[in-house]
Amino acid sequence: MSSYSIILYGFILIALISAIGILAVNNVFKAALFLLTCLLSLAAIYVLCLAEFVAVTQILVYAGGVVVVIIFGIMLTTKLTGKPLEVKNGNLFPGLLAALAFASMLVKYQSMMATSTAELSTMSENLVSKTGVELMTNYVLPFELAGLLLLMALIGAAVTTRSTPE
Amino acid sequence: MNLQEALHIIEKSLSYLYPELILTGGILVLITISLFKRISSIVFSVVSISICLATISLLVEEGLLRASLFSGIIVKESFSTYLKILANIGSLVTCVMTLSSNNQRMKSAEFYALLLTIVLGGHFLVMSNNLLMVFISMEIISISSYVLAGHANTKEASEGSLKYFLFGSVASAIMLYGFSLLYGVTGTLDFATEGFVKGITEYNSPILLIAGFMALAGFLFKVGAAPMHPWAPDVYQGASVPVVAFLSVVPKLAGIGILIKFILVISAYGQSKYDWQAIISVVAILTLTVGNFSALAQRNLKRMMAYSSIAQTGFLLVGIAAYLPEGIQFMLFYATVYVAMNFIVFISLQFFEQRNIWNTEHFAGTGRLLLWPSISMLIGLIALTGLPPTAGFTGKLFIFSSLWEAYHLSEKNILLWLFVFGLLNTVVSLFYYLKIPYYAFLKEGQSVEKGNFNLWENLLSLILVLVVLGLFFAPGLLMCWINSVNFVL
Amino acid sequence: MIEALPLHILSAFLFATGLAIVIIKRNAIVVLMGIELMLNASNVNLIVFNRMHPSTFDGQMFALFVIIVAVCETAVGLAIILRVYRFYKTSVPDHIQELKG
Structure with a gap:
């Protein structure tokens, strides 16, 4: 396995774990931080896919803008009530069921599309x-x-x- | 392609976009004016002048057959021009409706700017021939609609707009995923090109079905069709009447316009392995049934009109499901009539709401004291039901006849089911639509002050009622025009 | 050499996780995060597919526009959430139930 693949797999793993982290934690603020990690690792993946411009935009706009705005939102809403940042879960089974159905369906059929791999040089210049x-x-x-x-x-x-x- | 050529294309394309440029200019002028002076008469005249100018420039180039602009990402043809004219008329009527609103927020420059933005987004949406354009113009409509839905700044309006926002964002995220899969399958975003259709016919995997369904979710949300309809009742109940009237017409028509194109393309003009005609028929059946049967139980008039607009979407979808050129033309006829009859009802609804009448029981006895508003409402509701002598009847007749023809051509059972369900639902709709005139004219009730429309409301309702009645007796007037509309991608 | 398969799996799982968050979490801001995840899943798809069809730039361009749209959505969405907060003192959608029928 080349070092390139190791880095790619690493970032994919980080993105997945932090995405599941948003689902798993009950604290809004922690969820926002997980979102930040996820978005940053996606930016890294974009770099590895030779989409540097999108990666830079992702870091500047998404990680730098959207997440900050979301954290502002959390601060403002919690300040109004003084309640802790806890989030409740509901519809646990239908939610997980729908997610599993979508995930398995998409993985099954979408992975069929992963056939050809493109040349690196054509797009990078x-x-x-x-x-x-x-x-x-x-x-x-x-x-x-x-x-x-x-x-x-x-x-x-x-x-x-x-x-x-x- | 070198830079010189590209700039030349842009220059040339811009000369076809006068209506849109006028609307954009209107938005910018509005925003600039509101920075200095907040005089509602100036604001109103800017809005109405820009909409009128845009409509005139649309009418001038009406004969244009087909022009592919900006290297093919949008296409101008008579079908989209027709829908654009309808959207413009709808927004103009909405603007006039806001004149008699007693909420000052409805007369602010920001409100009109958002309104114009939705119209502009609708213009681009019906012209789009590119997934990116579809996505971005749909988002322009959606994001402005979320703000408009909560513009009245009441508790209910905010709740409605939050639900609208959450539901709409999820729908557009799902649609985007579908688009990305379609891009992966075909390798192009221009969905009218041969490459796209070739990709769809040659690629043999259920991923196409999944991608199509996911993309359909976004479109169905926009037109308010089942199963993507649950936002509608809450938004309609919370928002103020002009906004509701607007949202039930302009985004819906734009969504219908793009839905037709998308269905044609995703089924590869009938070449696809999957039967999209059957799928759209099932959606239409579902929408009709959900809309009409839920409306039966409503007592709040705005909620009822929400379900009614869902049901009316179902009838528009019937026109698409017929899958014939005539079906689309009759759908356009019905859409025109829908605009007129919907606005008739909403103009009276605004009048009644200002007198604290919004439940069916409140209408008891209003027929005598508020005579003209009640009569105009009666005509609007009769038209929505589809009874003669209104054009609602003619429109339904046209749509179902094209469906019947489609059934004979294709011999598909699902079309027969759609036919049966459509007729059944028309009967069901009779019960809830005519409940209000029943209370208004045949029941005695608490005394309300005598009253009548103001000048603007009178004028508007009179024109719209004349349109609805006139098109029953002489549908040929409009059909002449619609027949010249040809639908090419 | 780029491997497309793990990226496809990543986007499918991101989308599913986003959907699960939207359905399960009872807080409008967290639901917003779920929507962001779903949009990002599409972005991953678009960029990977752009590598499979390298003759044009469409996928990357689309991804850029998706980011712009996501920003607008978040801004408007948070504004709406904040206003609802002022009226209801909660951002839990279940507690916001004035409208019924």
């Missing part, structure tokens, strides 16, 4: 500049729409949390 060119040519419309989406999310979040009733 000048990835960032290629991404930029793609974003401004073929993907310029979704790119602009994403800008609009961010603007509306900003306005929406501001409108939603505005406390003074008009």
